Amino acid sequence: xxxxxxxxxxxxxxxxxxxxxxxxxxxxxxxxxxxxxxxxxxxxxxxxxxxxxxxxxxxxxxxxxxxxxxxxxxxxxxxxxxxxxxxxxxxxxxxxxxxxxxxxxxxxxxxxxxx
Amino acid sequence: xxxxxxxxxxxxxxxxxxxxxxxxxxxxxxxxxxxxxxxxxxxxxxxxxxxxxxxxxxxxxxxxxxxxxxxxxxxxxxxxxxxxxxxxxxxxxxxxxxxxxxxxxxxxxxxxxx
Numbered sequence: 001x002x003x004x005x006x007x008x009x010x011x012x013x014x015x016x017x018x019x020x021x022x023x024x025x026x027x028x029x030x031x032x033x034x035x036x037x038x039x040x041x042x043x044x045x046x047x048x049x050x051x052x053x054x055x056x057x058x059x060x061x062x063x064x065x066x067x068x069x070x071x072x073x074x075x076x077x078x079x080x081x082x083x084x085x086x087x088x089x090x091x092x093x094x095x096x097x098x099x100x101x102x103x104x105x106x107x108x109x110x111x112x113x114x115x
Numbered sequence: 116x117x118x119x120x121x122x123x124x125x126x127x128x129x130x131x132x133x134x135x136x137x138x139x140x141x142x143x144x145x146x147x148x149x150x151x152x153x154x155x156x157x158x159x160x161x162x163x164x165x166x167x168x169x170x171x172x173x174x175x176x177x178x179x180x181x182x183x184x185x186x187x188x189x190x191x192x193x194x195x196x197x198x199x200x201x202x203x204x205x206x207x208x209x210x211x212x213x214x215x216x217x218x219x220x221x222x223x224x225x226x227x228x229x
Contacts, residue, residue: 004158031207033216042204042219043159056216095215104217106151106158 002026004107006092012113018080021110024073025094031055033079033104035091043091049075070101079112087114117142121205121220128195128227134225136190138179138205148172148181148188149217150207159204162190195227 005024013019030051035043046065047068048055052072060067064083069075079086089109095102122137140148147166151159163172165181165188172179177192188205205220 031215040221042206042221043217044219045209045216048216092161102215103161103164106160108156108158 004092004094004105008109008112013082014115015084015102016081019082021077021090023075023092026105029094029096031095032075037089037091059096082114084114116209117207118216119205119207119220121223126225130197130227130229131194134192134195136203138188140186140207145173146207150179151204152191153202197227197229200225200227
């Protein structure tokens with residue numbers, strides 16, 4: 001089966017510009033996650049969707065970050081305006097359900113550089 | 116919330132050496148524990164997991180045992196290969212109930228030299 005798809009793979013922007021990332025999870029996976037991975041650190045959750053509803057967005061900087069999963073399938077994460085500290089890899093992951101034993105399947109990530 | 120601490124890297128080993136990467140956790144209850152691996156330029160892949168105390172997860176020659184007495188889940192491999200060079204992350208669910216997103220350690224980079 002096809003894995004989690006993300007695009008673009010790389011993006012370079014200047015601070016105060018806006019950027020959007022796209023994720024298509026594995027077919028049939030109800031749960032979708034966006035993580036931010038800063039260089040040298042482990043991924044940190046930004047937002048979690050269950051189908052097209054938000055389960056947890058407590059760590060999402062809502063003044064500049066937004067995300068949606070309108071039809072319960074693919075998802076878009078947007079940053080507007082970007083700051084230097086947003087430079088990171090943005091990882092999308094999906095899982096079949098929302099159980100503690102579930103494996104999360106990760107996409108290749110989008111590497112964002114903010115200049 | 117739950118948290119995990121893992122040893123800092125990089126860890127540099129010669130091919131066929133024994134590998135241990137330490138991971139300890141703080142958690143309410145007994146959540147599932149995971150090891151993920153990240154190869155250069157790629158996303159994370161599940162390496163192995165254990166769902167309850169005393170379970171041993173294993174895959175590709177790697178093993179880790181869920182030890183509740185020491186709250187540890189150390190990763191081991193008896194003979195590493197150059198192809199094992201990657202960053203390894205220990206992880207567990209953020210909470211026992213409710214949202215099941217993972218919290219990760221800071222990662223340990225493994226470099227295996229021929």
